[in-house]
Amino acid sequence: MDNYYLGVDVGSVSTNIVLINENNEVVYKEYLRTQGKPIDILKDGIGRLAKEAGYNNIHGAGCTGSGRQLASIVIGTDIVKNEITAHAIASLNAKPDVRTIIEIGGQDSKIIILRDGITVDFAMNTVCAAGTGSFLDRQAIRLGIAIEEFGDSALKSKNNLRIAGRCAVFAESDMIHKQQLGHNQDDIIRGLCQALVRNFLSNVGKGKDIRGPIMFQGGVAANRGIKEAFQEELGEEVLVPENFDVMGAIGAAILGKERSRDIGYSNFKGLDIYKRDYAVNGFECEGCSNLCEVLEIKEDNKTLARYGDKCGKWTY
DSSP states (O other): OOOEEEEEEEOSSEEEEEEEOTTSOEEEEEEEEOTTOHHHHHHHHHHHHHTSTTOOOEEEEEEESTTHHHHHHHHTOSEEOOHHHHHHHHHHHHOTTOOEEEEEOSSOEEEEEEETTEEEEEEEEOSOGGGSHHHHHHHHHHHTOOHHHHHHHHHHOOSOOOOOOSSHHHHHHHHHHHHHTTOOHHHHHHHHHHHHHHHHHHHTTTTOOOOSSEEEESGGGGOHHHHHHHHHHHSSOEEOOTTGGGHHHHHHHHHHHHHHHHHTSOOOOOGGGGGSOEEEEEEEOOSSTTOOEEEEEEETTEEEEEEOOSSSSSOO
């Protein structure tokens, strides 16, 4: 029977679940919308995996993403790592000589600089919406085009149309102005792709030593127009890996595999966790002037963990 390793990436927009085999090959993946309900979506994803035949032999688990602490408590992972580490590990597994990683998701974006397989610099952006996938989603709705067709439409454009990209508000206003002037929609879409790329490079990528090989991942990597815009701006080929949308989860799975081997066992609770009831309660501790917001997680009315306090009074 084959051994498998679970990786979970819980973000604000998506929750990604993957299984890898001993050779770090992805044998199962699930991309789900988090919808502000990380535990419910996590249970749903694990439930789907549990119904797949032949994947019960899971010997390790890792997690990453903004909801990684919560995911670790619910699933029982062997390692918890930040997104920078997870994306770097997955990228190096896909292409050992990669030197720059560009990752753009729904709500944030990041750049990771590697040299000789080691992360030497990185930057993240969680402030400006103009450099994220949610910005493109909104403009696609405004233009009346499916986001899946956005990139192909940009590639049909024959003209350069510059759209302000330093801010989501300015970009949207400029796009509407260009529409009112009667510009071709394909040209507008290409201009929006170029605006997002300029925004990324002038904010997240500012001052970074960007060298090839360059790998582009995250949900926005599905957009061929964005990939083309990056190649034009950087003058380098930009590679999109096969599993570009779940690279964080792949990295978490690889790290989980390595950790479970090191310790000789796994903390993974099993695929039947989707059958259990979980509840998260928050309360404010009034023990001192810090007024810490403490989160308490319960499984079937049993307290699994508490965290959020600075002094450790409630940590469980």
